[in-house]
Amino acid sequence: MANLFGTAFGVGLLLAVSIGALAAEAGVTNPQIEALPWVKFLGFRCVHSGGRITDEALKVGLKPTVAFANWGMPPKLRHPFVNHRGKKTLSASIFCHVNFNYEPFREWWRKFVPEVAERYKGKAVLAYKPFNEFHYGFLFDYSEPTLRRYRSWLKSRYGSIEALNEAWGTNYRDFSEVEPPREVPTEEVANWIEWREFTTWTFSDFFAETRRLIKSVDEDALVGSNFWPFPDPVSTGWNPWELARSQDFLAYDIYAVGRWEWMGLALDEVRSAARCAGREAWLLEFMGGPNNWRPKVTADDIWLEAHLALSRDIRCIIFYMWRPA
Template sequence: MKKKVFIGLLLFWSCSSFAQKTESYFPPEELTTVGAYYYPEHWDEAQWDRDLQKMAEMGFEFTHFAEFAWAQLEPEEGVYDFKWLDKAVGLAAKHKLKVIMCTSTATPPVWLVRKHPDVLITREDGTQYDHGSRQHASFSNEFYREYAQKMIAELAKHYGDDDRIMGWQLDNEPHSNVDYGDDAQQRFRQWLKKKYKTIEALNDAWGTNFWSGTYRDFSEINIPQHKQWGMNLYQRLDHSRFCDYETSSFLDEQAETIRGYASPKQWITTNYIPMYDARFIGASRELDFISYTRYMVYGEHKGIGPRGYRVGEYSRIAMANDYFRPLTPVYGVMELQPGQVNWGTINSQPLPGAVRLWLWHVFAGGSQFTCTYRFRAPIYGYEQYHYGIVGPDGVTPTRGGLEYQQFIDEVKQLRRKSSLGETPADYLKRKTAILYDPDNTVAINQNKQTTVWDTEQHVLKYYKALKSFGSPVDFIRDTMDFSGYSVIVVPAYQQMSLDLVEKLTDYVKGGGNLIMSCRTGHQDELGHLWEAKHAEPIYELIGSSIEFYDLLRPYAPDTIAMDKEKFAWTSWGDILSPNAETETWAEYSGDFYAGKASVTYNQLGEGTVTYVGADSNQGDLEDAVLRKLYKRLDIDIQNYPEGITVEYRDGFGIAMNYADEDYVMDLSDDVEILIGDKLIPTAGVLVWRLK
């Protein structure tokens, strides 16, 4: 079911008429547009005009209303009040600010949850959430879904033909809907019946003969207790898929309701937190495109060097860009940190220049718009102390606000260029795809086999190496076309259908180059181990068999030898037995299988497959293998140090420095520097184009 939904999404977004439609939303000559959240309901009405005027004077081109305003839009059941919002929209238009309108479903009003307490999420222990926060209502509750559509319909009727409204944001940062309420239980059973058709098919898929788990009817199935030891892994996996489906289908229903009233000029999106185990991202077919939220400095990421925590981990924006862009015709960033936040573990001040750096990084990935939460810093509520573009006085720009203003001015400078530059051929030749399916990540993470395995970090080892090469990267799904990529990395792709194995084989035989890593091809698409030798369906591809795999203790790492270098590993190692014609690139150095192959290189048809059997501790093995492969393939690479990221977008070269020291960019004489200088300081940006 999930696979069909995703295929439909890709087909829906691939048509040329839709591409033209998205171009009308965001004219290419504008490059990008920048906006800021504003909450009229939080401020004295007499201040609205001043605030929106200030927003426009700072260069912002749109604003964002009604995200959490259901209680103000519908103060009592069936009674709607749009007068206050009409005034705010009118004032925005007065100052030439377009408006993103939001559906407020993340915060139902108290009268609704008191009258219908069943709409609240029920936890696994049977207790319920309560009013007073956000995302506390269940997308699986039938009444909530139905009543939310009534409110959205009224909002869409009122603003659907309003030229001042540029588009719609559904909900806010939707998460997977995990609810143990009665409606969720019934909807889970219906979802399973639609997916499997018969109880016999479900029993086969779940392997319920194990531990006497066989079901006779769908009515006997309960939502699995995830905290109960030994629960059926496939039942848990399907439940997590169902929870993601509830989120994506709730968004689809909202979009369908809005589309019944909205002008074709208005687009519909939602803003996701980039989570790489979330199947609902990209699964809502009725959205026009998707956007994401990104915060960089809030205590959880150290960055590079002693000041790195003030700049952030450089891969966070880069990976979000490269993950979202292939999923959607265009994308935007709905929330980008404006400065210090209040909700992290340690809410440090960002380094001066960091906010501008993040804005340029979002732009460099291809984003069509960037919006920030929020224009005015809140003076009350849960997010008190969170910075805005202006401070709590509503007048004084913060440092982050001034950096937004600087970025806006710099984009306007680029808009004035009569012609764009060209993208270098060597940059395009380095274009690489990473084949990725969040379902694999969920499946691996619920059965890791070792405490030191980290799926996302494993993928990042390949991704960071590629970015250090100066490679443009796309995260792609197995339903997409592989032919546009000379190199595809397939990291830890544990669940793999025979159809996908065949598709990858055809890609390689036709001249493509694969890098496959450990934990790939162990299971079929149901998550069952093959009734064959371990991972046997990929043996032709990799030109090797896998004798066994090993998992080391954290206190006893071992090493792998390649080209007179040694690389430490701990978490996972596939011990390989290569065919006679397959090259061995690296061998295990220690323990009872010393001398056995850990990295192999196989020529198959017109292409190649490099298999990296181990997950190194620091990512240095993965980097070394990729470098060796690209040299073999005659693909020129750069050698950017960690924290230096370089992208091309619309003919502009953009270099960004997240490192803890200055970096001098090596540029040829045939470039025109537009912004910055070849010497890029920490948090600095350089923009150029070919003459």
């Protein structure tokens, strides 16, 4: 592994070891972190999923990523999502548990995020990372807050219902009548295209606002989040090219181990999207060892795949260690 470390530091990358959310839940203490002097010696960094372990990492000289979500959010702000079949759910996917188009939540978020930035301003943090692999796990969200925002977005886009009707070939009397399609194919192709465009915009708008809130407190902060490279990212609600413009860096999470064609495609995608926005491409979770779905991982696997990432201009690699169950 010495060659890997030399190559990485030689091109100015940051290599990191990640301690996941389970560490905080298990009660990781200051002495436990200090028991890893080799982490500090090699210049590794610690990334986490909670405020407590961030504070512990800072005490011993590590440089953590401030990974935060809706800590302490009042339960009443959890507005349900509605999928294209009309089913209500409080979670849109495994990591998406807040309806960010619900205005009362956004009002709370606008107060909460600056408080997080104030807490860590001036401290040796690597970056701020809101949420984790945030995406829809179904065909978009049809809840009332999202529909209201879609209609408002259409009004700002077209100006009048007459202009929309002329462009779409429809006969709506008011924007309040517009319903996004819930099935594909649809007769209203223009409506479907705009609905997809709106959905990707509203994701990037949420992350852009979060970045502005942090920088209103700490203008030098780096703000970005990590996403999972799906075969069709638009179907998850977001678009990497849109997201890259809303953040200081664009990051993917990749666990490949031998699936090099898929890995190469994902790396090219994140690099392309980041470059188009003049941003850096990062990997905030990268295979660092065995896990439940890849029980056999060798040092050669990690060495080779890290070099595949380096060759595609990835500027930060965080090796994420899972503890197999």
